[in-house]
Amino acid sequence: MTRLRAQGVSAHYGRTQILFDVTLPDMANGEILGLLGPNASGKSTLMRCLSREMRADGLIALDDMAQGDYGPAGWRDKVAAMPQSPPSPSALLPTELMWSTARALALDIPDAALAARIEAMFAALGLSSVALSPLHTLSGGKRQLVGLALALIREPALLLLDEPTSALDLHWRMVVLDLVRDRLAQRGGVAIAALHDIDLAARYCDQLALLSQGRVVAAGPPAEVLTPETLAAVFQVEAEIVARPGGGILVHIVRPLPRALHRHG
Amino acid sequence: MTDASASLHARFGHIQRRRVLVLGLLTLALLLCLGLDLMAGPAGLTAEQILRGLFDPESLELRHRIILWQVRLPDALIALSVGAALGLAGVETQTILDNPLASPFTLGVSSSAMLGAGIAIVLAPALPFVPETAVLPVMALVFALGCGGLILLVVQFVGGARETVVLFGIAMVFLCNALTSALHYIADADGIQQIVFWTIGNLTKAGWTEVWIVTACFLAVLPFSLRHVWLMTLLRGGEAHARSVGIDVARLRLWVILRSSILTAFAVCFVGTIAFIGLVGPHIARLLLGEDHRMLVPGSALCGALILSAASFLSKALISGAIIPVGILTALVGVPVLLALLIGQRRRP
Numbered sequence: 236m237t238r239l240r241a242q243g244v245s246a247h248y249g250r251t252q253i254l255f256d257v258t259l260p261d262m263a264n265g266e267i268l269g270l271l272g273p274n275a276s277g278k279s280t281l282m283r284c285l286s287r288e289m290r291a292d293g294l295i296a297l298d299d300m301a302q303g304d305y306g307p308a309g310w311r312d313k314v315a316a317m318p319q320s321p322p323s324p325s326a327l328l329p330t331e332l333m334w335s336t337a338r339a340l341a342l343d344i345p346d347a348a349l350a351a352r353i354e355a356m357f358a359a360l361g362l363s364s365v366a367l368s369p370l371h372t373l374s375g376g377k378r379q380l381v382g383l384a385l386a387l388i389r390e391p392a393l394l395l396l397d398e399p400t401s402a403l404d405l406h407w408r409m410v411v412l413d414l415v416r417d418r419l420a421q422r423g424g425v426a427i428a429a430l431h432d433i434d435l436a437a438r439y440c441d442q443l444a445l446l447s448q449g450r451v452v453a454a455g456p457p458a459e460v461l462t463p464e465t466l467a468a469v470f471q472v473e474a475e476i477v478a479r480p481g482g483g484i485l486v487h488i489v490r491p492l493p494r495a496l497h498r499h500g
Numbered sequence: 501m502t503d504a505s506a507s508l509h510a511r512f513g514h515i516q517r518r519r520v521l522v523l524g525l526l527t528l529a530l531l532l533c534l535g536l537d538l539m540a541g542p543a544g545l546t547a548e549q550i551l552r553g554l555f556d557p558e559s560l561e562l563r564h565r566i567i568l569w570q571v572r573l574p575d576a577l578i579a580l581s582v583g584a585a586l587g588l589a590g591v592e593t594q595t596i597l598d599n600p601l602a603s604p605f606t607l608g609v610s611s612s613a614m615l616g617a618g619i620a621i622v623l624a625p626a627l628p629f630v631p632e633t634a635v636l637p638v639m640a641l642v643f644a645l646g647c648g649g650l651i652l653l654v655v656q657f658v659g660g661a662r663e664t665v666v667l668f669g670i671a672m673v674f675l676c677n678a679l680t681s682a683l684h685y686i687a688d689a690d691g692i693q694q695i696v697f698w699t700i701g702n703l704t705k706a707g708w709t710e711v712w713i714v715t716a717c718f719l720a721v722l723p724f725s726l727r728h729v730w731l732m733t734l735l736r737g738g739e740a741h742a743r744s745v746g747i748d749v750a751r752l753r754l755w756v757i758l759r760s761s762i763l764t765a766f767a768v769c770f771v772g773t774i775a776f777i778g779l780v781g782p783h784i785a786r787l788l789l790g791e792d793h794r795m796l797v798p799g800s801a802l803c804g805a806l807i808l809s810a811a812s813f814l815s816k817a818l819i820s821g822a823i824i825p826v827g828i829l830t831a832l833v834g835v836p837v838l839l840a841l842l843i844g845q846r847r848r849p
């Protein structure tokens with residue numbers, strides 16, 4: 236049963252501190268944590284720290300073992316990350332990208348089984364028809380789905396998704412997050428997703444962390460984190476929170492507020 | 501295995517088999533070019549004489565035997581080894597810098613070799629333990645490897661960003677070109693002519709020693725390139741993606757630049773700065789074989805060797821009794837092939 240802890244995480248780019256003592260809610264197996272925040276609030280930097288792409292101070296632990304104790308290869312086996320940018324529009328085929336990633340990671344899967352796994356992943360993400368089409372012929376949304384398929388080709392304990400739905404239409408946004416939730420339910424693990432869509436985050440995430448200027452402003456279940464006050468402080472918007480039939484909440488953004496009145500320090 | 505998975509496996513397998521066939525056809529074309537290159541020249545050697553001379557040298561009359569083994573074969577084989585080395589260096593440089601305009605020359609290695617050769621020609625320094633006839637290639641090699649070393653230092657200590665590498669490489673090109681121009685300024689007419697001839701590229705001065713050295717260098721580097729084919733293929737999906745799956749891209753860049761610098765340095769030090777092959781050879785291979793480096797790496801080496809071998813043949817066949825410097829012909833051979841492939845690809849549905 237996967238358990239993730241991130242406590243007091245700080246990170247710097249050169250001499251500039253980007254993250255300040257960030258603590259996320261402890262995550263239990265099968266949970267999705269949503270990272271919300273305006274641009275440059277530190278979401279992607281936190282993702283890089285969690286994936287070990289960037290050095291961080293503080294505690295990041297998976298299954299009660301600190302990140303540093305895993306070693307680079309050990310952590311790489313446990314964590315799969317989907318970066319913010321989709322795969323480059325080169326002449327590479329999505330199947331080749333999946334294949335080379337699996338082989339570069341030394342996944343011990345016979346060719347036929349790997350093909351089956353790739354095909355199943357492409358089918359779930361509506362990519363079957365473009366599996367053998369060069370990436371440069373695919374739309375941004377399709378390439379983003381290829382990026383997600385790459386992250387899911389393994390069965391990681393920690394899945395990091397940096398704005399996984401930013402280029403997708405309404406249908407595929409929900410399909411993607413349904414797929415992630417189903418994967419976690421079936422195979423275990425936890426996922427952290429940086430999102431800009433607040434309603435989507437409220438709907439799919441078990442917990443949320445609201446970031447602003449590298450600090451956590453609020454963290455916990457969506458109903459506790461998404462309040463008119465926190466949204467005003469972090470996003471400078473006037474919002475109404477409505478209870479959704481069948482549970483959960485809906486966020487209705489009324490209008491932007493003058494930024495100077497609600498600057499968060 | 502489900503039917504659906506068999507379908508993808510089968511369709512992908514079909515594409516791969518077609519690519520293997522293309523590699524086979526490239527190899528056949530290369531052998532054909534090699535044969536034509538061996539036949540070209542005023543001695544009028546026939547295909548039958550060449551084949552007989554290769555397998556039973558004693559059966560040829562002495563004059564023909566010397567022409568085949570001491571002149572034609574070294575020239576033809578250095579074309580293959582230099583072309584293959586530049587093609588391999590080119591494809592790896594383009595991938596690691598994610599830049600289709602990159603070539604072994606982007607890093608400044610060949611400009612450094614040109615500077616070294618220029619110094620050897622104009623200043624004629626005496627090097628300890630180096631015979632006078634070997635000073636030029638040794639100087640070219642030392643300068644080229646020195647440039648490669650400088651780039652590695654930049655990658656290691658300033659940061660491995662591809663923009664940094666390209667910028668530094670271009671700066672090295674301008675610096676070396678400026679210093680070579682200074683050599684032109686102080687050289688006499690004969691020196692200037694020698695430098696110009698060296699920069700055009702010439703295969704006819706190579707002997708067996710040069711063939712063995714360049715071939716050994718290529719064969720020594722190739723296994724390391726093949727070992728990285730998966731990493732280089734996934735790098736075509738973008739650097740962010742490669743980093744996200746835990747690949748140390750900066751370290752990979754270091755290894756690839758080291759390989760590319762060594763290949764380029766050894767390729768150009770004996771025959772001069774033969775341009776174009778390292779740039780276009782990989783593009784032709786990419787159009788024929790796609791981006792999978794399992795196919796692209798051998799394909800680029802084959803295309804590089806094929807272009808230079810064809811240029812070598814034409815350099816002897818175009819004007820009877822004369823040999824045109826091969827560097828003049830590489831673009832004339834490669835550009836039509838590249839254009840034909842691009843047009844063919846555009847017409848494909």
